[in-house]
Amino acid sequence: MVDYTYTLLIPLIPFVFFILIGLSGHKMKPIVSGLIGTAGLGIAAILSYITAIRYFWTDHLAESGYKSIKAFEITWLHLTDKLTINIGALIDPISVMMLIVITTVSLMVHIYSLGYMKGERGYHRFFAFLSLFSFSMLGLVLATNIFQMYIFWELVGVSSFLLIGFYYEKPSAVAASKKAFIVTRFADLGFLIGILILSFNTGTFDFQLLTSPTGPAITMPGGAAFMGMSVLTWSMIFIFMGGAGKSAMFPLHIWLPDAMEGPTPVSALIHAATMVVAGVYLVARLFPVYALGAPDALTVVAWVGGISSLFAAIIACTQTDIKRVLAYSTMSQIGYMMLALGVSGYGGENGLGFMASNFHLFTHAMFKALLFLGAGAIIHAVHSNDMKDMGGLRKYLPITHATFLIACITIAGIPPLAGFWSKDEIMVAAWHHNKILFSIEYLVAGLTAFYMFRLYFSIFWGKATHYHHTPHEAPYVMTIPLMVLAFGAVFAGFLPFHALVTSDGMPFESHLDYSIAIPSVLIALLGIGLATAMYRKSNGLPDKLAGIWGISYKWAYHKFYMDEVYLFVTKKIIFGYISVPVAWFDRHIVDGFMNLIARTVQNTSNLIKNFQSGRLQQYGYVFVTGALALVLIFVYLWN
Amino acid sequence: MNSEVMFYLLAGMILVFSVLTVTSRKILRAAVYLLFVLISTAAIYFMLEYTFLAAVQLTVYAGGIVVLIIFSVLLTSHISEKAIMADRRQSLMSALAVVAGALLTLFTILRFTFTPSAEPAHTSTVTDVGNALISYDRNGFALPFEVISILLLAALIGAIIVARKEKDGIVLMKNKNLSK
Amino acid sequence: MTGSIPLQYFLVISTLMFFTGIYGFLTRKNLITMLMSIELILNAVNINFVAFNRYLYPQNLQGHFFTLIIIAIAAAEAAVAIAIIINIYRNFRSIDVDNVDEMKF
Numbered sequence: 064m065v066d067y068t069y070t071l072l073i074p075l076i077p078f079v080f081f082i083l084i085g086l087s088g089h090k091m092k093p094i095v096s097g098l099i100g101t102a103g104l105g106i107a108a109i110l111s112y113i114t115a116i117r118y119f120w121t122d123h124l125a126e127s128g129y130k131s132i133k134a135f136e137i138t139w140l141h142l143t144d145k146l147t148i149n150i151g152a153l154i155d156p157i158s159v160m161m162l163i164v165i166t167t168v169s170l171m172v173h174i175y176s177l178g179y180m181k182g183e184r185g186y187h188r189f190f191a192f193l194s195l196f197s198f199s200m201l202g203l204v205l206a207t208n209i210f211q212m213y214i215f216w217e218l219v220g221v222s223s224f225l226l227i228g229f230y231y232e233k234p235s236a237v238a239a240s241k242k243a244f245i246v247t248r249f250a251d252l253g254f255l256i257g258i259l260i261l262s263f264n265t266g267t268f269d270f271q272l273l274t275s276p277t278g279p280a281i282t283m284p285g286g287a288a289f290m291g292m293s294v295l296t297w298s299m300i301f302i303f304m305g306g307a308g309k310s311a312m313f314p315l316h317i318w319l320p321d322a323m324e325g326p327t328p329v330s331a332l333i334h335a336a337t338m339v340v341a342g343v344y345l346v347a348r349l350f351p352v353y354a355l356g357a358p359d360a361l362t363v364v365a366w367v368g369g370i371s372s373l374f375a376a377i378i379a380c381t382q383t384d385i386k387r388v389l390a391y392s393t394m395s396q397i398g399y400m401m402l403a404l405g406v407s408g409y410g411g412e413n414g415l416g417f418m419a420s421n422f423h424l425f426t427h428a429m430f431k432a433l434l435f436l437g438a439g440a441i442i443h444a445v446h447s448n449d450m451k452d453m454g455g456l457r458k459y460l461p462i463t464h465a466t467f468l469i470a471c472i473t474i475a476g477i478p479p480l481a482g483f484w485s486k487d488e489i490m491v492a493a494w495h496h497n498k499i500l501f502s503i504e505y506l507v508a509g510l511t512a513f514y515m516f517r518l519y520f521s522i523f524w525g526k527a528t529h530y531h532h533t534p535h536e537a538p539y540v541m542t543i544p545l546m547v548l549a550f551g552a553v554f555a556g557f558l559p560f561h562a563l564v565t566s567d568g569m570p571f572e573s574h575l576d577y578s579i580a581i582p583s584v585l586i587a588l589l590g591i592g593l594a595t596a597m598y599r600k601s602n603g604l605p606d607k608l609a610g611i612w613g614i615s616y617k618w619a620y621h622k623f624y625m626d627e628v629y630l631f632v633t634k635k636i637i638f639g640y641i642s643v644p645v646a647w648f649d650r651h652i653v654d655g656f657m658n659l660i661a662r663t664v665q666n667t668s669n670l671i672k673n674f675q676s677g678r679l680q681q682y683g684y685v686f687v688t689g690a691l692a693l694v695l696i697f698v699y700l701w702n
Numbered sequence: 703m704n705s706e707v708m709f710y711l712l713a714g715m716i717l718v719f720s721v722l723t724v725t726s727r728k729i730l731r732a733a734v735y736l737l738f739v740l741i742s743t744a745a746i747y748f749m750l751e752y753t754f755l756a757a758v759q760l761t762v763y764a765g766g767i768v769v770l771i772i773f774s775v776l777l778t779s780h781i782s783e784k785a786i787m788a789d790r791r792q793s794l795m796s797a798l799a800v801v802a803g804a805l806l807t808l809f810t811i812l813r814f815t816f817t818p819s820a821e822p823a824h825t826s827t828v829t830d831v832g833n834a835l836i837s838y839d840r841n842g843f844a845l846p847f848e849v850i851s852i853l854l855l856a857a858l859i860g861a862i863i864v865a866r867k868e869k870d871g872i873v874l875m876k877n878k879n880l881s882k
Numbered sequence: 883m884t885g886s887i888p889l890q891y892f893l894v895i896s897t898l899m900f901f902t903g904i905y906g907f908l909t910r911k912n913l914i915t916m917l918m919s920i921e922l923i924l925n926a927v928n929i930n931f932v933a934f935n936r937y938l939y940p941q942n943l944q945g946h947f948f949t950l951i952i953i954a955i956a957a958a959e960a961a962v963a964i965a966i967i968i969n970i971y972r973n974f975r976s977i978d979v980d981n982v983d984e985m986k987f
Contacts, residue, residue, distance in 0.1 A: 677983030679916075680788075680908050684796065687904055691803045698810065709887050713895045720899050720922055724906025729915055736918045739899070743925050746892070750936045752946055759928075762953050767921065767960045774964045775914055778971045786978065788909040796908035804901040811893045816938065818889065823940035831950075834943060843947050850954045857958030865965035867972075 067134035070114055070152045073107045073162060074201035081194035088187025094177070096187035100194050101173040107201065108166035111159075118159050119563055129563070131155030131271055136207050145266065151207035153270060156564040157347050157421055161204035164428045167551070168336040169197045171544035175436050176328040178540035179443060189229060189326065196222035200337050204344060208268035209258050212345070216254070216309070219341060220247050223333050227325040239321035246318040250308020257301030264294055274351040281356040292359055299353055299360035303346060303367075310342025310397045313371040317625055319394055323386040323448075327439030330386060335393050335435050336428035343400045343424055350417055350566055354409035365405020369500045372398025376510035380517065384448045385438050388518050389431070392474070395507060396427050402504065403489040406496035407566065414566030416496070419488030422560040426481035429551035430473040436545055437467040441522060443541070444534035450518065454525040459534040462542045464523050466549040471519045473552045475512035475587045483584070484556035490579045508583050512590030520598035708749065715742045727784045729775050737768045751823075754831050892933035900926035913967045913977040917960065924956050 080103035088096040118129070136151030173193060180189050199218035206212035221244075228240030262268055265279040272278045292300075304315075311319035322334050333339070346353060346364055353361045372395045379391035400420045407416025440463045445453055457464040473482040486508065493501040536542065562570035621627075719738040726732040740763040747756035788796070824830070838844040899922055906919030928949045935945025971977050 679979050679982070680792070683908055684799065687803065687908070688799050691799065691806060695806060706887060709891065713891070716895055717898055717902075720902040723922060724902055724910065724915070724919055729912055732915050732918060736921060739922065740925065743929060746895075746929060747932060750932055752932055752936070752949075755932065755946055755949055758950060758953055762957050763921070763925075766957055770960055770964055771914060771918060774967060777968060778914065778977050779912075786911045788911060793909050796905055800901045800905040800908070803904070804897060807897045807901075808894060811890055811897065816889045818937045819940055821939075821941040823936075824943055826943060826946060830943070831946075834947065841942065846947065846951055850951050854954060854958050857962050861961040861965035864962065865968045 067114065067118075067132055067152070067154050069110065070134045070154060070162075070205065073110050073114070073166070074152075074198050074205060076103050076107050076110075077194040077201065078198040079103070081191050081198055084187055084194060085191035088191055091187065093186035097173075097177045097180070097190050100190035101170070101177060103194060104166065104170045104173045104197060107197065108170045111162040111166040114154065115159050115163050118154060118156075129156045129565075133207055133271065134205075139211075148210050148268065149208050150211050152205040153207040154205075157344065158204045160421060160425060160564055161344060162201065164340075164425055165197065165200050165204065165337050168428055168432045168548075169193070169200075169332055171432065171436070171548055172328045172332040175331075175439070175541050175544040176326075178538045179328055179439055180326065183326075185229065189226075192222060192225045192229070193329075193332070196226065196333060196338070200341070203341060206270070208270055209262070209273070209349075210268045212348070213251075213254065213258060216305070216341065216345075217251065219338050220244060220251070220309070223247075223322070223338055226329040226333060227322045229326055229329065230324070233324065235321075236324040239318075239324040243318040243322045246315055247308045250315050251305050253301045253308070254305020257298045257303075257305065260294060260298035260301065264298070270348060274349060276351060276355060281352055293357070295352070296357040296359045299349070299357040300363055302349065303342075303360060303364055306342030306345040307367060307401075308342070309345075310339050310401070311371075311394045312342065312367050312398065312401060313374050314625065316371065316375065316394050317629055320387045320390045323384070323390050327386065327435060327442060330390070331432045331435030331439065334390065335431040339393060339397055340400065340424050340428070343397060343404065343420060346401070346404050347417065347421060350404065350407070351409055353404075354407065354417075354566065361405050361407075363405075365402050365497065365500060368398045368401025368403075368405055369503045370398070371395070372402060372507045373503050373510075374398075376507045376514065379514040380510060383450050385441065385450050385453075385518060385522065386435075386448055388450075388514060389434055389438060392434075392511065392515065393431055395511060396423070396431065396474070399486070399489055399504065399507070400424050400427070402500055403492055406492050406500060410567045410569070412571050414571070415488060415561075416492035417566040418561050418564055419485060419492050421564045422488055422558075423485035425558070425560070426473070426485045426552070426555045429548055429555050430470040430482060433466060433470040433545060433548035433552055434474070436541070436548065437463050437470065440537040440541055440545065441467075443537055450521040453522045455523070456534060457523040460523075460536050462536060462545060466542075466545040467519060467523070469549045470552055471515045474515050475591060476508055476583060477587060477591075478580075478584065479556065481552050481554070481556035483580075485560075487575065487580050487583065490583055491576050494576075494579055505583065505586055509586040509590040512587040513594050514590075516591045516594035517598050520594060524599050705749065709746075712742050712745050712749070715739075716746075727787065729779060730772065733768060733772050733775055736771070737764055740764050740768065752826050754826060754828050889933060889937040892929060896926040896929040896933070899929070911978050911980060913970065913979055913982075914964075916979065917963050917967070920963075921956065921960070924952060928952055 077100075080100055084091075084096045084100055091099075132154040134152040134154050136149050138147050139150040140148040142148070173190070176189065176193070180186055183189065196219065199215050199222050203212055203215035203219055206215060224240050224244040227243050228236050230236045258268075261273070265273065267273065267279060275281070306312075308315040319334060319339065323330055325334070353364065375391040375394035375398060379388050379395060382388045382391060400423050403416040403420035403423060405416070407414055407418075407420070409417075440460065441453065441456065442448060444456070444460060444463075447453070469480070473480040476483045476486045478484075490501065490504060490508075493504050561572070565571060716739055719735045719742065723732050723735040723739060726735060740759065744756045744759040744764070747753075747759055787793070834841060835843050835847045903919045903922030903926060906922065907916055910916050910919060931945040931949045931952075935942070939945070967977055970982055974981050
């Protein structure tokens with residue numbers, strides 16, 4: 064057994080720095096607090112890389128398959144002999160991969176923020192929250208048991224809430240943070256129910272026990288428990304609900320576009336690369352249970368992922384706020400990952416989807432963080448989020464332009480960049496499993512290429528917008544992270560994921576299927592071509608096309624009125640038909656009863672209290688008349 | 703005959719000055735009317751041949767308490783200050799209760815037949831009073847005498863403590879603005 | 883010296899004096915005049931004691947001594963009462979009984 068106890072430091076270092084910056088940051092110079100936070104993440108990143116290298120290569124674990132290793136575990140809460148909650152660090156292929164993703168992106172975002180947040184109020188607060196987020200996210204991926212994961216899951220939600228609402232003077236930011244928190248919290252309710260059902264029936268929280276093919280979860284007797292599905296299936300669906308909320312899957316996606324109110328580096332870190340893939344990670348973490356114990360739940364995962372990716376891709380084609388386009392793109396890509404998990408089997412070649420999902424998670428983190436940071440640089444230069452205010456920026460922002468183009472090509476799936484490899488694996492997995500989902504993915508691939516290049520051309524080409532002041536390239540502290548991530552976006556595809564991150568730890572052979580890869584590249588090129596035709600030069604084509612699509616365009620532009628549907632459900636139905644009567648009952652019946660008691664007591668007291676008026680002569684009067692009355696009674700009336 | 707005239711005179715003085723005491727709007731005058739009432743009462747004690755008691759009444763009441771009252775009036779209000787009288791309703795209700803009480807009491811007194819004792823009267827010279835005050839036999843009043851001396855001492859010290867100006871350590875009635 | 887004056891006459895006088903005192907106690911607003919009303923009440927009682935002693939039990943001196951003691955107590959009471967009144971005056975700048983109602987409800 065190899066000692067990995069030091070991995071405990073990876074989440075703890077950001078936590079310590081969070082406390083340090085949070086408590087004493089206001090006394091430091093802003094840049095110092097930023098540098099401290101960045102340094103903390105740097106250490107965590109180095110440790111993560113060491114862990115990855117050791118785990119995958121130098122410790123020779125591959126021969127017998129990559130086993131999960133409990134690097135550290137203590138009993139945190141000893142409630143009863145059966146119910147204990149542990150805290151620890153679990154090392155296995157996906158957690159190591161997530162460590163790399165999180166620390167890399169987080170480090171890049173930290174460095175980038177040093178420049179991006181310059182001069183903002185609450186500079187140290189921003190870095191404190193970033194550290195808090197990094198701690199929570201790292202704790203989440205290292206969780207040894209589902210309850211620890213849930214704790215960190217909520218911590219991640221809180222950090223996200225704090226960072227979306229970073230500009231708390233802005234009402235829209237406050238509303239967005241509340242929306243994100245409430246929607247994910249609602250989803251987490253399902254997660255908690257799932258955890259409780261699962262743990263009640265298996266008697267354990269531990270991931271290693273749960274995911275063991277001979278463990279209590281998978282070998283749990285099946286049979287229809289409720290509506291034709293077993294207890295395990297139900298619990299896994301509930302757990303997936305939490306994952307869907309965090310990963311912004313349809314129909315719980317409504318918070319993600321609004322979450323773009325937060326500072327752009329936050330969007331890059333939390334709402335593109337790390338937190339939103341927590342749902343994917345959750346399903347991947349429990350994948351053996353899904354695949355072996357609850358295939359019905361896995362089908363749900365696949366369809367939710369497929370629908371979300373299509374849905375988001377359509378909306379992304381119509382939005383004009385560049386961050387929102389990226390947000391819907393994120394949602395679409397996460398849909399891909401979910402779908403890949405959903406179509407995967409367990410073990411060996413069957414686990415292709417599992418591998419593809421994690422592969423795509425990895426590459427997506429690189430290029431989507433790159434896209435967001437690039438968007439941040441653009442916003443930094445133009446001071447607007449709307450692509451209508453942009454155009455012809457390639458002259459002014461050469462580095463941003465180059466890296467953004469790389470990211471766009473990557474996400475469109477053009478070989479040999481990273482996105483192609485991971486997406487291709489997903490296509491193959493889908494092809495073998497479900498032809499309908501496969502065709503959806505083909506369509507989405509084309510749409511993705513189209514909307515990304517629409518975005519790209521609208522920003523960097525198109526009409527030469529006249530700017531108030533000449534946009535200038537961001538400082539090096541912002542462009543270097545862009546270049547690093549661009550490097551990742553180009554070369555991440557060559558990592559031998561099929562040998563490293565697999566569903567059962569055993570490596571398998573993966574090869575390019577040209578019959579699937581070539582059409583997918585072609586459809587991506589078609590999307591790119593269409594976007595080039597429409598947006599390369601300013602022409603009337605987009606408006607004309609929008610006119611042809613008419614009502615459908617309008618629907619997509621208004622995000623299929625999902626927000627309105629939610630508002631209708633919450634305001635009209637829940638508020639109108641449930642909350643209002645309940646509130647009325649509470650206010651008038653329950654409170655009324657209490658008020659009646661209180662008022663009765665008060666009135667009685669008011670009546671009685673005048674006896675104690677404090678007026679001496681009133682007392683005297685009562686005394687004298689009382690004495691006379693007694694005389695009258697006892698002397699004359701008594702006998 | 704003489705004594706009857708004397709009695710009616712005293713009775714009239716007591717009643718008139720009593721009423722004046724409780725109705726006079728000037729506090730200092732009320733105090734003086736009270737003095738007259740007390741002197742008339744002393745005169746009644748003389749009539750009843752309790753001369754020592756009458757002397758005590760004159761010295762303690764007329765000479766002591768009334769002077770004390772007049773001093774406190776001078777300390778707490780202007781000479782010309784008119785007393786605030788109770789409102790009409792309070793006066794009326796009080797008068798009603800008082801008249802009812804007086805009628806009840808008078809009715810009781812006049813209906814009852816007192817039989818005066820024919821026994822020879824006990825002399826009440828200063829010697830008798832002095833002996834009774836220090837004797838502890840059946841007709842002695844040594845115990846009340848001692849108790850009353852303690853009471854007087856306590857009242858003396860208490861009055862000084864209550865009335866003296868507040869200094870550090872002793873704080874009385876500090877709640878000046880408690881419920882304002 | 884009392885001659886033909888019946889006991890009731892004294893009692894009537896003291897009754898009227900007593901209720902006059904009560905009337906004063908109930909209606910006067912000034913604490914000092916209220917104190918004076920109390921002195922009236924005490925005097926009325928004293929007359930009663932003395933009269934009863936003289937008419938009904940002339941062989942004893944109980945009523946006489948009771949009166950003597952009441953006078954002493956009245957002196958003590960007056961002293962303490964005036965001390966309190968002065969203190970109230972110092973705290974409230976007034977000796978109006980209606981102002982002294984801090985202890986109400």
